[in-house]
Amino acid sequence: MRGRSLSALVVVLALYALVPVALGGNLYLMSMVVAALTIGGIALAWALLGNLGGLVSFGHAAFFGVGSYASAILVMKAGWPIAAGLLAGGVFAAVSAILMLPALRLRGPYFALAVLAYAHIFRIIATEWKSLTGGAGGIANIPRFPVVLGYDFSGKTGAYWIVLTIVVLFVLVYDRVRNSDYGLALRAMHDSEEATRVVGVNSTLLKAAMLFLSAFMTGVLGAFNAHYINFLEPDYAFSGLWTMLPIVAAIFGGYRTITGPVLGALVVYLVDQLVFKELMPIGHQIILGALLGAMILFAPAGMLPALLRRRGWRHA
């Protein structure tokens, strides 16, 4: 166990140092990696909800959009520092999830669709609440990341370090939750929700807690993205892509693993942008839809775990 944490630490340090050196000159590739990590973080949050909470969501775009608007508005109109904006993005996304609590009373497919409907509601509100959000025109000139300790974080490399830090923190949090008593109860719930209820576990409360945590994580990433690209509009911030790409990434990487969704996002997003998009500029996500369908049929536990198992490797 100790040896594994050590090697994980080495890998993470190498990611911090080597990727910017290797790609630093190529701003396009660097922005691809930042976007892939952002999606990887959402995929992780989505998989946490699915793996520990037993809930499939088709509406994570709602949390992402709420987080990005909350941070942009608080920083621009109330003068909050960006770091506080990132946290607030997460908190607002979690608060917006309170509205979804009645949907927890619904069984699997109903919950999934109810959340899809919620995502639509938030997009419409962001479009119509013009005094706050600027309506369909959006918000431009959202403040960039500042200079900290002499380093200017507003560039691609600065953004890379920030999003990598966020994702690494999320991985650690996920790991802590999974190995805690709550994680045990959640895993038991996965086997039999009725039996777990009988021994005194409040399963709805635990599910709600996972929903809030997942929403918080996604909101933080939304806030990060708002300050990274400096522009927001409802159709972008609440775009179904923020739901679809993480789902494909998480299933591809294995949604029952912790690092799988992040790795899956790197593979799926980079291949989609660098290969499929070159081949067919419009509608290239048709391939991702086909990929998702094929995985559900042939490798529902994930493509990466299946490939790694074939090579005899273990997957964290």
Added chain:
Amino acid sequence: MTDLVAQALYSGVLTGSAYALIALGLALVFGTMRIINLAHGELVLLAAYIAYTCESQLGLFPLLSIPAAIVVVCVATTLTWYVVGRIERDHELNSLLLTYGIGVMLTNGALLVWRADIRSTKSAWLQEPVVLGPLYAMRSEVLFFVVSVVLIGALWWWLTRTWAGRALRATASNRDAAMLMGIDPRRVQLVSFLVAGLLAAFAGTAIYTIGVIQPSLGISLTVKAFIITVLAGMGSVPGVLAGALLLGVTESLTTTFASSALQELAGMVLFLLVLFVRPSGLFGRRIGAV
């Protein structure tokens, strides 16, 4: 004021009839197979685009494209039925992810073939006004209202009076008992997918002649159909009809007295209210709740 309300109610009922066709398809498949087909709205949209293609490329009157739409959409639903049947475990959730993937493929396929532009019918005949006392509608709206009523009547007759329809209802209410009576559930499921495809083909053509279409419309049609089934309570044909009319009327009242941008929101608020207050639906049995 009364005139405005009457007009809004009238328009709402006309739109609601097309919604009913979409929601009935979703509900039929759910009944026999216990899956929610997340690609259902995209299938309706596919029919709409077929009407568009026949009109713009071949110069066909949009209604004449319906046979082609039926064939294409039913092939698509048969394929969906086939792949969903091949899911090995966690059927409920994996079928959602699988049909979601099919929806993504259809949306992007539409984007690829028909581009992101907004399309609507060029037929002047269909857009002529029909005046009924103080009430006003387009010819296409009235036409498809009649078509929907006939189809729903036929569906009702089929479900209650024919062997195949009864087999479908039996499978929906108790699959194991139906099997003991010699009903092959796989076949019944296929039939439900085919009927859903048939209704979707008409609904899509209606949507195209009544309003405008674009690739992103599919998912919101699925959401509307889902809202209707939640309002109805996933149980009965009359419940779905009432839910569809309620949604249509709510939307059109919102458009008349607030703004058309808020019409989708009004449907959602209705949905939230039902979810909070009466999760078993307004008209149905308690199925969805734990």
